[in-house]
Amino acid sequence: MAITQAMCTSFKTQLLTGTHNFTNGTGNTFKLALYAIGGGGKSSTTATLGASTTAFTTTGEVASSGSYTTGGGTLTNVTPTFGGTTAFTDFSDISFTTATITARGALIYNSSATNAAVAALDFSADKTSTAGTFTIQFPTANATGAIIRIA
Amino acid sequence: MFSVSSGVQVQAVNVMTSNEGGLDTEQITQLAMDKIMTVADSAPPAIKDQAEAFRSSIENALKHYIELARREERATIAHRMAKAGQKEMADLVRRI
DSSP, X not given: OOBOXXXXXHHHHHHHTTOOOOOTTTSOOEEEEEEOSTTOSGGGOOOOBXXXXXXXXXXXXXXXXXXXXXXXXXXXXXXXXXXXXXEEEEEOOEEEEEEEEEEXXXXXXXXXXXXXXXXXXXXXXXXXXXXXXXXXEOOOOSTTTOSEEEO | OOOOOOXXXXXXXXXXXXXXXXXXXXXXXXXXXXXXXXXXXTSOHHHHHHHHHHHHHHHHHHHHHHHHHHHHHHHHHHHHHHHTTXXXXXXXXXXX
């Protein structure tokens, strides 16, 4: 049982079938849900996320707290663009406030497309907020560092 | 036979948390700096030194103005509270 940083394989397939639209404003709704390991999820569940994840799951998701509600927060899309021969997209940073959360990773999924999984994110260590802010900052949007890139 | 290959990649995110309240000025400054400027480890030493000095200078200015913005916002909130008759609450906010 673990969380492994990966682009979900099903997402790669769905790129070829035109399932996802990351356009700001007119595109799909993408969400980010937080997950715990070691029985830290709601109802003492543990998350297993990685390349084989195909859709949003409640197993291992952290419980609602502060502005975080189960199912996760809605991301703000940044319309895809490119640099050189690499296409990339980005999301605005997301924060959950007044939240008591311990999370080891996250799942980005498309709630407009039957909650199809996009990417599993591994925080490398447990990250905890206690009645505080839990912020996820996406990397700089460019051809070498953007959160999702097609090289 | 012809084929075209391409890689789909996902990058790591940065997580920042706080206890008993929101992020502090230092943390917000770090979030901003991570978006504004990074210095490559592979940069030549002379250029790296200059870049790091520049980064430090931006960081100090940013920290100062974020702190100022927080203080001024608190002052406005405290003023509005006092004006609405919530003097105790206003004092509480002012002392943060």
